[in-house]
Amino acid sequence: MTVTDRQRGDAPSGLHIDAVSKVYGRGRGALLALDDVSLSVRPGEFVCLLGASGCGKSTLLSLVAGLDAVTRGSVDTGGGRVSLMFQEPALFPWLTVAGNVEIALRMRGVDRAERRRRATDLLETVRLDGFGAKRPHELSGGMRQRVALARSLAQESDLLLMDEPFGALDAMTRDILHDEVERIWRERDLTVLFVTHNVREAVRLGDRVILLSSRPGRVIEDYPVHLDRPRRIDAPEVAELAGKITERLRAEVSRHAR
Amino acid sequence: MPAETRLPAETQPPGETRPPSETRPPDQTPPKGRDEAADQVAGLDVLELAPPADRDRTLGQYAARIWASAWPKALAIALALAAWQLVVLSGWRPEFILPPPSDVAAELRDIVRSGDFYGAVLITMRRAVVGFLLAVAIGTLVGIAVARFRPLRAAIGSLITGLQTMPSIIWFPLAILLFQLSESAILFVVVLGAAPSVANGLISGIDYVPPLWLRVGDVLGMRGPARYRHLILPAALPSFVSGLKQGWAFSWRSLMAGELLVIVPGTLSIGARLQAARDLTEAPLLMAYIVVVLVIGILIDVLFNAADTALRRRWGLLSG
C-alpha cells in the first residue's frame, strides 16, 4: 500500500472543541455567530448537532474542518484528517461518478491503479456499483448524495462532518439513507458529527444529540440517546425523545420573541 | 473481494488498516436484513432514475429532425435570394456592378473548380489558425495571470475589456509601421483582436466558479497548481469556450480586414483576390468570394457550437 493512512501510531483522538467563539465582521456590523461553544466527540461516536436555522451549525463545522479560523478558543482534532459533506452533493460535473471519488484519493497521492480499485470498493459500499461511468447529472439526488458520501469516505478521515446531508431529500429516500449511513458508520468505525435541524433525524442517528441555541450559538443541552440500534425514525421511543427535545427547542426559539 | 460479502470485516477494502472495533459489539443484524436494505436502495434508485432516453431512433425520426431544423434555414436563404433578385430587376444598379444571384452562383461554381481557389483558402485559413492559436495561448496565460494576481487585475483588468471593444482596423497603421506589409503585420492584428476575448472568457470563468466547489476543493486538500488543474480550470471551461468562440469571430474579422489592407506580395489570399476582383470590376467574382467568406464563418461557428453543446450535455446543462 502506498499511503499509510492509519499508521500514525496513535489511537484516533476524536474531537475537542474548547470555548470556541466566532465573530463575523467587525465594529458595528459584527455578528457573534458562536459564543463559548465547548463539546467533545469520542472516537467512534455518532453525535448529532441540532439547532434552529442560522444558529451557527455550519459555522462550527467550517471551523472544525479548518475552512475558517476561530475568533477565540480552540479546536483539537488530534492532528487527524477531517472531511466535510455538504447539504448539496457538490459533485464536479466534468468528472464521472468514479472520477469524483477518485479525485479525493488523487489529492492524497494514491496512484492510479489503487485509486481505481478503491473507488470501485467505495461505490460498492454506498451501493452504487455499476454507476461509476455515469455523469453526476444522470443520477437522482439521493444517489448523488451517496457519491458525495463515497468521496468523503475516500479521504479516510478520522472525523466525518456532515452538514444537513439529507436536508434536500424526500422522506423515503432520507429514511433509507439513514440506514445506509448507520451501516457504513458501524462497518468503518467512523467518528461522525452530523448537523441537522430535523429533531427526529437527530434522535434516529445520534449516540448523543447536542442542542445549540440561536444568536449567539451556545450549547444548551446534551441528550444521550440510550436507544437500541438500528432504530426506526417512526418508533415510539424515538418520537418520545424527539418530543422532549422539540419542546426545549421551542422554548429556545420563543425566547427570541421577547 | 467477492462482491456478495457484506459482512463488516470484509467490506473494508483490503488496503485499509483500521483497528478492529473493540468498543462496539459486532453487528448482529442477520445477512437477510442486509439484502433487504440493498434491495430497498436499489429499488429506490430505479424509481428515482428517469427511464433511459430512447437513443435508437428510426430513420424516419432522423429525417423528421433534420427537416425540422433545415426548412427555416432554407426558407431564409430563399427569401434573401429573392430580395436580391428583386433589387437587381429594379435596375437600381447596372448588372455588371450588381449581378443577379444566378451569375454569382455560376462564378462560384467556376472558382471552386480551380486550383487557385484552394490555394487562396489555404493561405487565409493558415493565417487564421496560426493567429487564433497564438491568441489562445497568449489570452490563456494573461487570463490566468490576471485572475490569480490581484495587483495585475487592478492594473490591466479593465484594459483587457477596453481592448476587446477596439475595432481591429485601428491597429493596422501601427502594424504596418512596425512590420511593413508582411505576414507579421496581419498576425499582430489578428492576435490583438482575439486574445482579449479569450482572456476575458477565462477570467470570468474563474471568477464565477461556484463557491461551494471551492469549499469542496478546500476539504479535499486542493492547493496551489493542483487546485487550478483539478478544480478552477475545468470549472471555468464553459466560459472559456464562449471566450474562444468570440475570440474566433474577432480574429476572423481582423484577418479579413488585414487581407484587404495588407497585401503581402506573392500571397493570393481570399482578401487579395477580393481586392483584385474589385480593381478589375469583376462583380460576380467579388460577390462569390464574399459568399465564400460567409460560408467559412458559418462552418466554423457550427464547429464551436457543436463543441459547446457537447460540453453542456456532459455537464447536464442541457435537457434531452
Ligand SMILES: Nc1ncnc2c1ncn2[C@@H]1O[C@H](COP(=O)(O)OP(=O)(O)OP(=O)(O)O)[C@@H](O)[C@H]1O
Ligand atoms: N461568511 C459569513 N459572513 C458573515 N456572517 C455569516 C457568514 N457565515 C454565516 N454567517 C452568519 O452566521 C450565523 C450562523 O450561520 P450558519 O450558516 O452557521 O447557521 P446554520 O446553523 O448552519 O443555519 P442553517 O440551519 O440555515 O444552515 C448566521 O446568522 C449567518 O448569517
Ligand SMILES: [Mg+2]
Ligand atoms: Mg447550515
